[in-house]
Amino acid sequence: MKNRLKVLRAERDWSQGDLADALQVSRQSVNAIETGRYDPSLPLAFKIAELFGLTIEQIFTSPSKDTDQ
Amino acid sequence: MSVSVAQRRYNKRVIVLSLIYAVALLGAVYGFKHHLLTGPIAYVAAVLPALPIIGIFAAIGLYLVEEQDEYVRMLMIRQTLWASGFALSLTTIWGFLESFDLVGHVESYYVAVLWFGGLGLGGCANRLTLGRGTAA
Numbered sequence: 001m002k003n004r005l006k007v008l009r010a011e012r013d014w015s016q017g018d019l020a021d022a023l024q025v026s027r028q029s030v031n032a033i034e035t036g037r038y039d040p041s042l043p044l045a046f047k048i049a050e051l052f053g054l055t056i057e058q059i060f061t062s063p064s065k066d067t068d069q
Numbered sequence: 070m071s072v073s074v075a076q077r078r079y080n081k082r083v084i085v086l087s088l089i090y091a092v093a094l095l096g097a098v099y100g101f102k103h104h105l106l107t108g109p110i111a112y113v114a115a116v117l118p119a120l121p122i123i124g125i126f127a128a129i130g131l132y133l134v135e136e137q138d139e140y141v142r143m144l145m146i147r148q149t150l151w152a153s154g155f156a157l158s159l160t161t162i163w164g165f166l167e168s169f170d171l172v173g174h175v176e177s178y179y180v181a182v183l184w185f186g187g188l189g190l191g192g193c194a195n196r197l198t199l200g201r202g203t204a205a
Contacts, residue, residue: 026071029140037199038140 002061005034008052022051075135082128090121122181144195151191156183 009019016034020027023044032038033048040048049056072080097114100106106114129149136142160180166172 025138026073026141029138032140032199038143041139044139 001039001063002036002066003033004059005030005048008054008059009034019051023047073136073138073141075132075137076141078135079128079132082131083125086121086124086128089124090118093117093121119178122178144199147195148188148191151194152184152187155187155190156180159183 005019009016014022016027016030020030023030025044029038033040045056045060049059052059097106097118100114101111129145133142133145133149136145160183163172163175167174
């Protein structure tokens with residue numbers, strides 16, 4: 001699932017490790033989510049959204065609205 | 070790469086269980102080789118080496134319960150699926166070959182060896198399909 005995690009992280013000058021620490025997951029997980037190789041669960045998606053002060057839809061692109069697919 | 074609390078606990082449990090397995094196996098082999106074990110004690114001694122292996126299966130289950138990182142947990146679940154598919158497939162093939170007298174008998178506890186080998190295969194499959202997660 002496409003997302004804006006990398007951009008949002010760069011805006012805050014956070015490394016993947018910083019984001020991983022904030023979310024209490026591994027850097028490997030952040031990398032997998034950021035690159036679209038893993039879709040987070042709803043609780044983790046909410047945690048990510050709350051961390052950035054955004055809604056889930058502002059971070060993740062719904063697969064049904066992803067025109068590239 | 071940092072190791073989670075659950076992974077540390079899992080590693081510790083597997084190391085302890087492996088040591089218990091080695092002691093139980095050596096003890097059972099020694100006891101049977103020197104004809105020290107008879108009657109019900111022989112059955113107990115023969116089953117003893119199996120218990121730490123069962124413990125390792127339980128340790129994997131506990132790890133899946135305790136791991137808080139859902140992505141890492143999913144990787145382990147994929148590994149166990151690979152392990153089960155690999156071990157069941159090979160033992161099924163071997164079973165048919167054995168029933169038609171084309172190959173010799175193999176002790177059934179080797180299914181555990183195949184399963185642990187399958188975990189390794191699953192780890193390789195994870196890396197091939199999902200990468201190592203090292204990109205910046």
